[in-house]
């Protein structure tokens with residue numbers, strides 16, 4: 001998924017050998033990657049993104065369910081969160097550009113370029129500098145965005161594109177991978193663990209010393225010893241989204257990978273990072289992206305109204321400020 005993962009678990013004596021546990025976790029993540037990646041041209045999702053418009057396309061039931069879960073968050077946010085944002089993500093250069101495909105070792109003729117990838121990747125990168133698309137290209141991409149035109153039929157396990165949508169699950173499927181890896185650990189009879197994939201974390205049970213898993217939120221404001229907050233999510237998931245890791249600058253202005261599907265532009269409110277705690281990692285992952293688009297004022301109001309555990313770090317005159325929803329407060333560990 002273009003990132004790293006790590007798992008800590010408490011093994012019962014002579015059971016749960018690392019080799020076997022590593023295999024089941026890897027297989028769970030590889031399965032999500034194979035099916036839900038926009039970076040793998042032959043993934044299930046990318047086959048759907050090329051399927052004829054207007055015709056129901058059969059997909060795995062959990063992928064259809066994940067789309068429905070994402071649609072609930074789109075409704076919740078008035079469309080600020082929208083997995084059909086793909087054409088805009090790709091237009092602004094944050095999607096699976098040819099550069100990413102080459103990084104995987106394939107160019108459009110499918111030939112492997114690993115031998116001279118560094119040169120070629122440099123050339124590709126030079127084709128995709130941070131650039132601001134022109135307004136007509138943004139409008140054209142916007143014409144093919146809108147979650148209301150993506151129809152899910154869980155009975156038939158199909159999705160239908162009512163226009164030339166490009167569904168991008170990058171905001172939710174990494175979290176879903178965490179949930180799947182956690183399910184694989186539980187199936188092995190492991191009850192105490194922490195799973196982290198690219199910054200999305202799910203914890204269950206306790207550490208070997210009987211204490212709860214304690215997580216550091218490394219935010220942009222880099223508080224004391226670089227930690228923005230310490231949390232103990234108990235048997236829940238923590239996800240963060242921010243605008244300071246995946247962005248480009250033009251004339252001193254930052255354009256991040258969080259796109260407002262209603263305007264077509266990268267969202268640029270004052271919020272720098274959002275941390276969300278929720279029952280599943282997929283839900284936390286998607287909500288964190290949603291709040292990055294809504295911003296801290298509207299986001300905090302929604303989080304408090306719906307009892308969502310969210311913490312916002314935003315740019316202030318002299319650095320950063322943070323605000324926390326009521327539901328997030330019980331998870332915070334008082335910093336020494």
Ligand code: FAD
Pocket residue numbers: 001002003032033034036037038039080081082083085089094095100168169170171172173174198199240241242246257258259260261285288289293
């Ligand atoms: P999040 O905030 O969780 O997600 C931001 C992403 O969501 C954006 O990059 C965009 O794709 C999308 N998005 C932007 N705005 C919105 C919006 N308003 N509503 C909904 N979605 C929005 N990256 C690689 O470089 N190489 C890979 O091979 C690769 N494979 C992947 C395979 C899978 C299955 C997934 C899920 C992702 C993969 N990625 C890959 C992408 C990489 O993991 C993403 O950058 C990452 O998932 C984004 O997570 P985040 O926590 O950084 O940001």
